[in-house]
Amino acid sequence: MKRYTAGARLYDVLSGERLVYRAGRVAGIAALRLGRGDIVLDLGCGTGLNLPLLLDRVGADGHVIGVDRSPSMLAVARDRVRSNGWSNVSLLEADVLSLDPAQITSITLREGGRPKVDAAFSTYAMSVFDDWMPAWTLIRDVVRPGGRAGIVDMALPTGAAAVFAPLARLACAAGGADLAARPWRALEREAADAEHTVHRGGHIHVVTGTLP
Numbered sequence: 286m287k288r289y290t291a292g293a294r295l296y297d298v299l300s301g302e303r304l305v306y307r308a309g310r311v312a313g314i315a316a317l318r319l320g321r322g323d324i325v326l327d328l329g330c331g332t333g334l335n336l337p338l339l340l341d342r343v344g345a346d347g348h349v350i351g352v353d354r355s356p357s358m359l360a361v362a363r364d365r366v367r368s369n370g371w372s373n374v375s376l377l378e379a380d381v382l383s384l385d386p387a388q389i390t391s392i393t394l395r396e397g398g399r400p401k402v403d404a405a406f407s408t409y410a411m412s413v414f415d416d417w418m419p420a421w422t423l424i425r426d427v428v429r430p431g432g433r434a435g436i437v438d439m440a441l442p443t444g445a446a447a448v449f450a451p452l453a454r455l456a457c458a459a460g461g462a463d464l465a466a467r468p469w470r471a472l473e474r475e476a477a478d479a480e481h482t483v484h485r486g487g488h489i490h491v492v493t494g495t496l497p
């Protein structure tokens with residue numbers, strides 16, 4: 286928690302976004318195949334780097350719900366929402382691991398008149414959660430049947446890119462990510478149509494699929 290308090294204002298610059306991590310969020314959001322008017326949940330939304338890309342897909346009639354437990358990261362996300370004049374974003378300060386799905390339902394009912402979200406997405410966050418399984422259970426609880434899920438997360442680079450493994454270890458240690466977590470496994474198990482692509486030498490994994 287502390288690292289995301291002290292580093293929140295510098296996160297977008299120091300996290301390697303441009304060089305490395307933007308590629309994963311762009312690929313993940315494209316593969317999520319969102320529609321206009323969709324409601325999307327972003328778990329561990331951080332400073333809101335996914336927001337412009339998600340809003341671009343769901344349009345003015347859609348809605349994005351970002352959840353993060355760090356007030357400092359959310360403060361940056363709120364600035365982003367304010368400065369862009371977005372009125373279709375809800376930001377919720379909460380621990381994903383103990384979040385009551387009813388809190389998400391109350392937002393979806395208010396913003397879209399329906400009880401479930403159309404898609405859930407998480408980038409570089411589930412490997413940071415102390416345990417990603419409760420986050421997966423939350424996704425299963427709040428996404429409508431036939432809705433979409435996308436998990437973008439990290440592992441050690443492989444093949445020729447394995448030379449960058451020490452750098453990846455360093456970056457993930459700084460962010461508190463567990464490179465062995467592989468949180469996309471649950472989605473691969475449960476979505477019959479799961480698609481899995483790897484980027485940046487195997488460091489970034491993008492898994493998307495339709496939930497039963």
Ligand SMILES: C[S@@+](CC[C@H](N)C(=O)[O-])C[C@H]1O[C@@H](n2cnc3c(N)ncnc32)[C@H](O)[C@@H]1O
Pocket residue numbers: 289328329330331332333334335352353354355358379380381382407408409410413414415460
């Ligand atoms: C590496 S950052 C990723 C942020 C953002 N998803 C992105 O792609 O830039 C991990 C985020 O997960 C959040 N986080 C970690 N544990 C959490 C939890 N249990 N509940 C909610 N958010 C959590 C942190 O506060 C941080 O903002």
